[in-house]
Amino acid sequence: MAATRKTGSLSYVPNWLVLAVLFIILHLTSSKTQKKPNIVVLFADDLGYGDLPMYGHPTSSAPHLERMAQEGMVFTQFYSSSPVCSPSRAALLTGRYQVRSGVWPGVFWADSTGGLPLNETTIAEVLKTQGYDTAIIGKWHLGVGVNQTYLPTNHGFDYCYGIPYSHDMCPCPVCFWPKVPCGLNDNCNSQWTGCPVYENDRIVEQPADLLTLSGRYAKQASRFIQTSAEKGNPFFLYLAFQHTHHPQFAGVEFTNTSQRGEFGDALLELDWAVGEVLGTLQQAMLQDNTLVFFTSDNGPSLRNEQRGGSAGLLKCGKGTTYEGGQRVPAIAHWPGVIPDHSRTTELASTLDLFPTLAKLAGAAVPSGVVLDGVDILPILQNKHGSRELFFYYPTSPDPKYGLYAVRYKQYKAHYYTQGEVNSDPNNHDPDCRPSAQLTRHDPPLLFNLNNDPSEQFNLGNMSEYKQLLKTIDSKKVEFEKTVVWGESQIAGHSSPDAEPCYNKGCSPFPTCCHTPQWWWP
């Protein structure tokens, strides 16, 4: 009886209505699966572990990053793949250690002819397969090349606006409003052409006006978000700040506004731009569908003394494989997905963003290449991460030495240590100074980073850690077996022909390269 009645009531519904309902359901679910999350990576330059207020800086101010931290997740054990710029960026975009892709030793210069090899797959290329609009605003630092071969537009970015390297790799006369000269110790490279601002593969400004640059970065970033939002496309925005790399600079809004002097002004300008991006997302009502990830390319430069960055309680800074060189601030923001006020002590790295973002977009990771990252989505949901190892390569890796240090769980073993020119000669810690020579440690120096984050108390000579050191050794050997060193794209690859110039072939070089509207006094 009941079955008959059920059948009868079903047949009572008109066919057209069933079809209509089905159509609506299908439409809703399909549009839901198409609504891929947007991704914004905010990448600071030389911002150290101790430079932000929520990481314990007593005089920094960064209200928008504070808000991001309150609404999102703060990482306390997040690492960049390298203690310097270009290799760190190569690894961020490819998910692979820099020695695999050939972005070693050191960094690209204004006259470098090499760049990130075109056969490397960037996260932008991966996301494009899923219909993402992609843009880089800011500092590229993965090569330009004589024929602009290596610019972002050849690496999966639909749009690019910014200086393709550090703004000290060109003359730097004015850093603060109205015409305050940059510091004497900034070592800006005045022999090279003025800092070029590229829009896609075209120089639109040379030399760059640092005082208005951040404003334009923020504007371009916002415009890109709005355009993609209007088109209804998911997007990937990689906003790579020139801040807070030396020479620190700021425009009229932020000059002389911080307790922390020049560095603090530069940081406030960076923070303002972060606020602009978050504001644009909010206005476009995209906040709940956008992962915003903020981090830094490496630790703080300590060589400019009172204008230097801070590694907080960590040892040394940029250029070293001590914690201060590679452990960086990181904040993830995604309302509705990441609970507010989240704090994580899980181990993670810039290397992990590649597989994580690919997964978010529903894209496959490239096959046939070794990836060094793991998916950190579980961490963002307050679960445990799967990384228990991290490998430290120095500024200028050398196959002869290989890894300088290995982190395994809370332990870190240093096989080699070395000071760095990015620390001042009288640094408070003698181990960081340029005078601290390359030293091999056998047995390795061993630190428990949980109770000794400042790497002060060596456990390496204690018998109870022998077995642990053996384990770390075997992990190191196992990893290094997988490393095929890519041919260096940096060493021996330079020519004045590669220096970006608005009037290619002009004379007198390099001043003739200036764009017509150049502002220089």
Place this chain on the structure above:
Amino acid sequence: MGWGDVCIYLLYLLLQMGWGDLGILGQPEKETPNLDKMAAEGMLLLDFYTANPLCSPSRAALLTGRLPIRNGFYTTNDHARNGYTPQEIVGGIPDSEVLVSELLSQAGYRNKIIGKWHLGHRPQYLPLRHGFHEWFGAPNCHFGPYDNKATPNIPVYNGSEMVGRYYEDFAISRASGESNLTQLYVSEALDFIDRQAAAGRPFFLYWAPDATHGPLYASRGFLGTSRRGLYGDVVRELDDGVGRILARLRARGLDTNTLVFFTSDNGAAMVSRTQGGSNGPFLCGKQTTFEGGMREPAIAWWPSRIQPGQISHQLSTVMDLFTTALELAGAVPPSDRVYDGTSLLPTLLNGTEVDRPVFYYRGDELMAVRYGLYKAHFWTWTNGQDERSKGIDFCRGEDIPGVTTMQQVNYTDSPLLFHLGRDPGERYSIKPKSSEYKQAMRKLEEVVASHRAGLLPGEPQFNMCDSAVMNWAPPGCEKLGRCLKGPESKPYKCPWPH
């Protein structure tokens, strides 16, 4: 009464922690969720100082509102030496000093101290003789265990009489670090709050547990919970205690009428190695007059009065807690002496920030001064080479030529000047020839001249020691049959190596 009919409760939480031990101030393990929340609900003061880089003088300054050089908590046995109140000390808080507890008592407050007193252990110096109505805790640090022959174990008091001794009646396991003392201190606080709430009486509770001071201890529920080891366990337990105390104020409906202030008595001790706290980005630690020795974490909490989520850069000190308490209670201190505190109410309630100096003393010497963002060192000293070779180092891992000096160096003629805004770690001194130096020093010298002009040093309390004054027979020992016999009196000049 400044606050009319409203009665304001006062709760001071003095936990021995470094500036960098709070999650909100960058500690990577994030082990202080309750203090972090307290800061988010109140005001975080980033430029807050103690009055001395060691415990006794710092606590005496908090309770008297006066620098140790004025209230007598220093020594003249040797130049620029830190002193405190070990069992051998003859001195203590002089009767001539007027404590905040005495003035609050006159204003009708019920006062209790829980934990470490440290203003002298001889009968005339104990808390109930200086304005407190209740006390549960000990007069000295919980060092030990001792053999009761050469040295007696430290007594624990309830009120004016001892109720037992550490390691005998109040267990602290040196092997495992287990002790339930902090739990007792939390229960005492909750019970006191309940009683005062029921009586409808204004109160001043001074909660001063000392578990982060060596030898560290934590209760069973907290042992092994931190990835940092025992020190982290202790921090977690104290933080949990803070959370429970604040929750009790809320539950009794007292939160909106209570000013709760959290701070610490000195910087984290670098000599404790991995079993000590962190001073974050600051130079050196406890015992020194660098920022790491004297800059303290500080949070003010008063729902409905202090706007949540504020950060203040007002230069302030533990001595301001004296003046602030008096203003809230409508009490007036005697006008026959100089006070070093200023009421923090304009800052706490209105976010006001005003320029004022901070003085950094080590013993009888003014080592440094801060005004605005500038700090000038007239003297530098960490600790000597002889101790460094034994592994005692107040500035571990930090060696700044001419700054972290192993001898006392006199820079009075050309002080070392730092800009704490650009360089909070005191690493890069400003060149004496620069115009910035000249301008900043002019102001600093002026501030110091005026300080010195009004300075009348108190009778030094830390000069004499005597084994006969140790805690052999504390008040109440007869009732318990626990009196010990000490040696004959043989006073000697206390040796202060730091």
